[in-house]
Amino acid sequence: MINKKVWILMIGLVLLLIFVWAPWITKGYAESIVSERFSAKWQGVGDGCGFNCKGCGVKESHRTLFGITVKIEYACGMLPSDSPEYHRIDSVFVSFLGTVHGL
Numbered sequence: 001m002i003n004k005k006v007w008i009l010m011i012g013l014v015l016l017l018i019f020v021w022a023p024w025i026t027k028g029y030a031e032s033i034v035s036e037r038f039s040a041k042w043q044g045v046g047d048g049c050g051f052n053c054k055g056c057g058v059k060e061s062h063r064t065l066f067g068i069t070v071k072i073e074y075a076c077g078m079l080p081s082d083s084p085e086y087h088r089i090d091s092v093f094v095s096f097l098g099t100v101h102g103l
Helices: 004-021 027-042
Strands: 057-064 067-076 088-095
Touching: 027 057, 027 067, 027 088
Parallel strands: none
Antiparallel strands: 057 067, 067 088
């Protein structure tokens, strides 16, 4: 019979693996929450940042340990032209708890 410490260790390892994988956070959810939080951050700022430029928005996302990393392209301020050389690219992390980091 397996003793209590081994059971606790096995349960802990299973829980750790579940949190590392975070199956309840999907790429679609991560991309939409990053878009929402980014837009909310710049709401009401006259010369802020946004996705309303050619080719801007969520570019890609991939699963990482404990969440998903989302790559976004955006522009800030008054641009001389709407070309990629004036756009910014950042990576934002969505944790297994659904929190957004790196905006």
